[in-house]
Amino acid sequence: AQSVTQLDSQVPVFEEAPVELRCNYSSSVSVYLFWYVQYPNQGLQLLLKYLSGSTLVKGINGFEAEFNKSQTSFHLRKPSVHISDTAEYFCAVSGGSEKLVFGKGTKLTVNP
Amino acid sequence: SAVISQKPSRDICQRGTSLTIQCQVDSQVTMMFWYRQQPGQSLTLIATANQGSEATYESGFVIDKFPISRPNLTFSTLTVSNMSPEDSSIYLCSVWGGGNQPQHFGDGTRLSIL
Numbered sequence: 001a002q003s004v005t006q007l008d009s010q011v012p013v014f015e016e017a018p019v020e021l022r023c024n025y026s027s028s029v030s031v032y033l034f035w036y037v038q039y040p041n042q043g044l045q046l047l048l049k050y051l052s053g054s055t056l057v058k059g060i061n062g063f064e065a066e067f068n069k070s071q072t073s074f075h076l077r078k079p080s081v082h083i084s085d086t087a088e089y090f091c092a093v094s095g096g097s098e099k100l101v102f103g104k105g106t107k108l109t110v111n112p
Numbered sequence: 113s114a115v116i117s118q119k120p121s122r123d124i125c126q127r128g129t130s131l132t133i134q135c136q137v138d139s140q141v142t143m144m145f146w147y148r149q150q151p152g153q154s155l156t157l158i159a160t161a162n163q164g165s166e167a168t169y170e171s172g173f174v175i176d177k178f179p180i181s182r183p184n185l186t187f188s189t190l191t192v193s194n195m196s197p198e199d200s201s202i203y204l205c206s207v208w209g210g211g212n213q214p215q216h217f218g219d220g221t222r223l224s225i226l
Binding site: 036043051098099105 | 113116142143145153155157160208210212214215216217218219220222
């Protein structure tokens with residue numbers, strides 16, 4: 001079985017500052033990893049995914065994540081955030097089947 | 113990626129009533145799923161909607177409470193039956209095209225029970 005831990009429930013940052021949202025996973029099999037973003041009153045939008053290959057994955061809106069197998073982590077980063085990045089971010093894992101297991105989410109608030 | 117239309121986008125219902133949520137995708141997909149997102153919480157999988165057969169429910173969810181249909185490869189419905197205030201949540205439909213493709217989500221149905 002898989003599980004996901006998002007270490008920070010809330011992350012406040014100032015505009016143009018860098019941000020890292022942390023995600024650790026647990027799995028007994030090879031995994032696929034995902035980050036989704038949920039803007040207020042919207043569904044989930046895929047930011048990026050790791051399936052195999054390069055451990056640095058680039059996504060939309062300037063976000064990137066690095067898969068670290070030894071530390072079982074998949075942290076999300078952005079070098080300079082905008083007000084419009086204010087949203088909730090979910091890390092998710094799949095053990096190769098279609099089922100996704102989500103973390104509890106991290107609320108990113110970007111302040112001017 | 114697939115375009116997913118979910119209806120209604122929100123509703124306010126009386127306790128004891130039922131509501132059916134529709135999910136329409138613009139292309140045939142391998143699998144469709146229904147999730148619940150309770151206020152301030154993460155997503156929990158309710159069930160996998162199987163085309164032409166009974167849905168596969170996760171632990172804690174039962175067919176009598178959440179009947180699901182999937183008559184074809186592009187459409188599914190979730191009914192929330194005999195609603196109580198505890199059913200106030202966002203209900204999300206997602207689709208999976210198979211292989212290495214990620215799941216894609218609809219915009220959700222925001223349901224409040226009075």
